[in-house]
Amino acid sequence: MAAATFFQNAQDFLPILLQGAVVTVQVTVLAFLLSSALGLALALMKLSPVRALSWAGSVIVNVIRGLPIIVQLFYIYFVLPEFGVQLTAFQAGVIGLGIAYSAYQAENFRAGIEAVDPGQREAAQAMGMRSALIMRGVILPQAFRIALPPYGNTLVMMLKDSSLVSTITVAEMTRAGQLIASSTFQNMTVYTLVALLYLLMSLPLVYGLRRLEKRFAAGRKQP
Numbered sequence: 009m010a011a012a013t014f015f016q017n018a019q020d021f022l023p024i025l026l027q028g029a030v031v032t033v034q035v036t037v038l039a040f041l042l043s044s045a046l047g048l049a050l051a052l053m054k055l056s057p058v059r060a061l062s063w064a065g066s067v068i069v070n071v072i073r074g075l076p077i078i079v080q081l082f083y084i085y086f087v088l089p090e091f092g093v094q095l096t097a098f099q100a101g102v103i104g105l106g107i108a109y110s111a112y113q114a115e116n117f118r119a120g121i122e123a124v125d126p127g128q129r130e131a132a133q134a135m136g137m138r139s140a141l142i143m144r145g146v147i148l149p150q151a152f153r154i155a156l157p158p159y160g161n162t163l164v165m166m167l168k169d170s171s172l173v174s175t176i177t178v179a180e181m182t183r184a185g186q187l188i189a190s191s192t193f194q195n196m197t198v199y200t201l202v203a204l205l206y207l208l209m210s211l212p213l214v215y216g217l218r219r220l221e222k223r224f225a226a227g228r229k230q231p
Contacts, residue, residue, distance in 0.1 A: 017197045021188050025198075028184030029205055035101055035180055036167045042106030043166070047113025052143075054118055065114070072111035077172055080104045085176040101173030101180075109166055116162060120155030121147055160217035167210055181205060 053065030072080075084107075085100035095103070124147050132142040152159070174183035185202040189195050 014197055017194050018201055021198060021201055024184050024188060025181055025201055025205060028179060028181035032170050032180040035170045035173055038102045039105035040163055040166055043109035043113045046110035048117050050110060050114035051117035051121065055121060069111045069114050072107060077108040077169060078175055080108050081172060081176050097176050097178045100176055101178040105166065105170065105173060109162060112162055116155045116158045120151035123154045124150045156221055164210055164213055
């Protein structure tokens with residue numbers, strides 16, 4: 009009887025939760041792209057030979073890492089309007105999550121760049137290549153392969169942490185679950201479905217990243 013009730017409720021709730029899941033994926037992908045761009049810029053700042061840039065990059069990364077994600081979301085959504093910056097909840101969620109994770113992406117990229125054999129840079133310089141071209145064509149492709157495991161883990165973590173944007177009323181999956189649970193009081197059914205949907209999204213992602221890591225590792229071993 010309980011199982012039959014669960015499946016009946018699941019049929020009713022799933023369409024709404026799946027709509028929320030689409031928003032969850034949109035928030036995650038856009039925030040991941042933003043965090044990657046900002047993280048790469050911050051990593052290059054930290055590695056810059058110009059002391060002022062290096063110092064500024066380190067300060068920005070430490071400040072972002074020192075603030076809870078939820079505080080950053082609240083600040084962007086509730087405080088920025090006082091300065092004339094009006095954002096929708098979705099925009100604030102993407103920007104807040106992207107900025108919050110840019111600090112971790114910066115460390116991923118920095119570690120990857122520093123792990124590249126210095127001889128690669130020296131060989132490129134001996135060939136007369138400019139610094140910008142060396143970074144773009146020689147260092148960054150190798151750094152990405154090295155940084156892929158933590159880079160991929162960041163994507164999985166961001167998928168799960170995307171639920172935090174529900175606190176600023178973004179209608180993602182967790183928010184949809186909260187609304188259903190508050191109106192139906194079917195807490196066990198709703199949050200079991202939410203948990204299963206997160207697993208259905210994250211586990212294939214983890215598997216795909218593992219396969220990609222193995223492919224890159226096999227490529228490095230080939231002569």
